[in-house]
Amino acid sequence: xxxxxxxxxxxxxxxxxxxxxxxxxxxxxxxxxxxxxxxxxxxxxxxxxxxxxxxxxxxxxxxxxxxxxxxxxxxxxxxxxxxxxxxxxxxxxxxxxxxxxxxxxxxxxxxxxxxxxxxxxxxxxxxxxxxxxxxxxxxxxxxxxxxxxxxxxxxxxxxxxxxxxxxxxxxxxxxxxxxxxxxxxxxxxxxxxxxxxxxxxxxxxxxxxxxxxxxxxxxxxxxxxxxxxxxxxxxxxxxxxxxxxxxxxxxxxxxxxxxxxxxxxx
Amino acid sequence: xxxxxxxxxxxxxxxxxxxxxxxxxxxxxxxxxxxxxxxxxxxxxxxxxxxxxxxxxxxxxxxxxxxxxxxxxxxxxxxxxxxxxxxxxxxxxxxxxxxxxxxxxxxxxxxxxxxxxxxxxxxxxxxxxxxxxxxxxxxxxxxxxxxxxxxxxxxxxxxxxxxxxxxxxxxxxxxxxxxxxxxxxxxxxxxxxxxxxxxxxxxxxxxxxxxxxxxxxxxxxxxxxxxxxxxxxxxxxxxxxxxxxxxxxxxxxxxxxxxxxxxxxx
Ligand SMILES: Nc1ncnc2c1ncn2[C@@H]1O[C@H](COP(=O)(O)OP(=O)(O)OP(=O)(O)O)[C@@H](O)[C@H]1O
Ligand SMILES: [Mg+2]
Numbered sequence: 001x002x003x004x005x006x007x008x009x010x011x012x013x014x015x016x017x018x019x020x021x022x023x024x025x026x027x028x029x030x031x032x033x034x035x036x037x038x039x040x041x042x043x044x045x046x047x048x049x050x051x052x053x054x055x056x057x058x059x060x061x062x063x064x065x066x067x068x069x070x071x072x073x074x075x076x077x078x079x080x081x082x083x084x085x086x087x088x089x090x091x092x093x094x095x096x097x098x099x100x101x102x103x104x105x106x107x108x109x110x111x112x113x114x115x116x117x118x119x120x121x122x123x124x125x126x127x128x129x130x131x132x133x134x135x136x137x138x139x140x141x142x143x144x145x146x147x148x149x150x151x152x153x154x155x156x157x158x159x160x161x162x163x164x165x166x167x168x169x170x171x172x173x174x175x176x177x178x179x180x181x182x183x184x185x186x187x188x189x190x191x192x193x194x195x196x197x198x199x200x201x202x203x204x205x206x207x208x209x210x211x212x213x214x215x216x217x218x219x220x221x222x223x224x225x226x227x228x229x230x231x232x233x234x235x236x237x238x239x240x241x242x243x244x245x246x247x248x249x250x251x252x253x254x255x256x257x258x259x260x261x262x263x264x265x266x
Numbered sequence: 267x268x269x270x271x272x273x274x275x276x277x278x279x280x281x282x283x284x285x286x287x288x289x290x291x292x293x294x295x296x297x298x299x300x301x302x303x304x305x306x307x308x309x310x311x312x313x314x315x316x317x318x319x320x321x322x323x324x325x326x327x328x329x330x331x332x333x334x335x336x337x338x339x340x341x342x343x344x345x346x347x348x349x350x351x352x353x354x355x356x357x358x359x360x361x362x363x364x365x366x367x368x369x370x371x372x373x374x375x376x377x378x379x380x381x382x383x384x385x386x387x388x389x390x391x392x393x394x395x396x397x398x399x400x401x402x403x404x405x406x407x408x409x410x411x412x413x414x415x416x417x418x419x420x421x422x423x424x425x426x427x428x429x430x431x432x433x434x435x436x437x438x439x440x441x442x443x444x445x446x447x448x449x450x451x452x453x454x455x456x457x458x459x460x461x462x463x464x465x466x467x468x469x470x471x472x473x474x475x476x477x478x479x480x481x482x483x484x485x486x487x488x489x490x491x492x493x494x495x496x497x498x499x500x501x502x503x504x505x506x507x508x509x510x511x512x513x514x515x516x517x518x519x520x521x522x523x524x525x526x527x528x529x530x531x532x
Binding site: 072095096099106113114116117131 | 429434437441448452
């Protein structure tokens with residue numbers, strides 16, 4: 001088995017002109033997905049511009065995580081289209097075809113999912129070296145800089161099990177960044193954390209959002225969503241019920257389901 | 267480890283006493299003479315030679331055969347295990363079938379089958395290479411153990427949380443890479459005790475290879491009994507029992523120690 005996988009096809013170049021950057025980087029159209037007989041997504045459409053920060057909110061089981069997994073091709077969809085940059089995600093079937101997409105779209109999980117048998121530094125360098133075939137020395141430099149960015153300098157040689165939840169989640173964010181993605185998907189990344197560690201992770205995400213990283217966040221932190229997002233999507237039972245800028249959505253929600261949801265969580 | 271050392275010492279002492287008691291019960295006043303006689307056969311039983319000049323037979327042959335069989339089975343069992351967890355039904359189905367056939371084959375039957383299925387010699391690059399009884403014995407023992415190892419592999423891989431697969435996939439790793447880089451390294455501590463138990467079982471099973479005509483410890487024992495007389499038979503077999511116990515018991519203790527360590531670390 002080979003480890004070093006040459007990138008198939010070039011990733012789409014970053015849009016440079018003002019005009020292009022207004023075209024969405026991520027676009028979902030009428031996405032349907034069933035697990036067995038349960039239809040989890042019933043025609044989801046949404047778009048995210050390059051550099052945009054959007055939050056997906058909604059009750060448990062409404063399909064938020066499933067939407068994220070469609071964007072980076074972790075699950076295949078039954079109907080509709082998912083486009084990320086130049087990739088038509090729904091047409092990528094083989095693991096090999098998905099590698100360039102995974103390079104563009106990174107993901108951070110609720111349970112961190114760090115590799116416990118590898119040190120913090122190795123967690124960051126593994127995939128760029130083994131999957132993208134980059135030079136170890138180059139990746140190492142980048143990884144050290146990223147650890148500094150998430151304020152974990154000095155923890156290079158620690159194992160994930162020796163870190164607190166907040167620290168582990170920051171390592172996971174650094175690991176995602178080490179792939180040099182254009183988009184990062186965050187799936188309830190603070191939900192498993194003790195309250196005092198939530199802000200250290202949110203601070204890191206806030207910095208990323210300000211630097212122009214395209215972020216799609218599933219979150220229950222409504223205050224944070226209101227602060228960082230330029231658009232909020234509210235999902236319920238597999239459809240996007242309402243979306244809009246946080247100011248409007250939180251202050252004067254139209255749909256009764258959103259009203260009920262906000263009453264409960266705010 | 268202390269508690270384990272104690273169990274080990276008590277076990278060795280206890281079994282030694284029981285075997286000595288049996289011995290004395292059988293031989294009574296002749297015990298001393300018989301013991302000296304059998305002890306004199308030690309080089310032959312251990313090495314297959316009268317003066318330790320070679321190690322091609324006797325108990326040494328059992329060790330050599332078992333190690334080779336284990337190595338063969340480890341390679342084949344891992345391949346079979348990978349097949350059993352394949353996503354493609356075309357690979358998975360036959361793999362599971364083969365595993366079940368092998369696992370449910372009586373060892374002795376497989377050994378006899380090897381005698382008749384494997385040719386006396388094979389032609390490799392125009393030269394005839396003899397397939398010795400020892401090679402047949404090794405292959406015959408390795409086959410059922412392959413199934414055991416495949417099962418251990420499947421269990422070990424299954425014990426790694428699915429989040430590890432998901433995050434590795436999100437980083438662009440492909441299936442076999444995930445197994446090799448992420449999942450199997452984490453499964454090894456869980457698999458090791460099971461593999462050791464499998465080896466101990468294989469080692470005990472190596473006493474069956476006498477039917478292939480190998481000069482293992484049992485075939486040497488037969489020779490000894492034929493030359494020294496039937497009255498030493500009980501003594502010789504008790505001696506061999508003791509040898510097997512001394513070899514396998516430390517493995518069992520080590521296995522238990524490892525198992526506990528894995529459990530503590532979780
Ligand atoms: N792999 C799967 N197989 C079967 N059913 C699934 C699978 N993944 C998700 N589901 C189901 O799809 C529905 C939506 O799941 P999803 O994880 O997208 O919800 P969610 O909005 O992220 O919820 P939560 O807030 O609890 O994380 C749930 O009913 C879930 O049980
Ligand atoms: Mg979810």
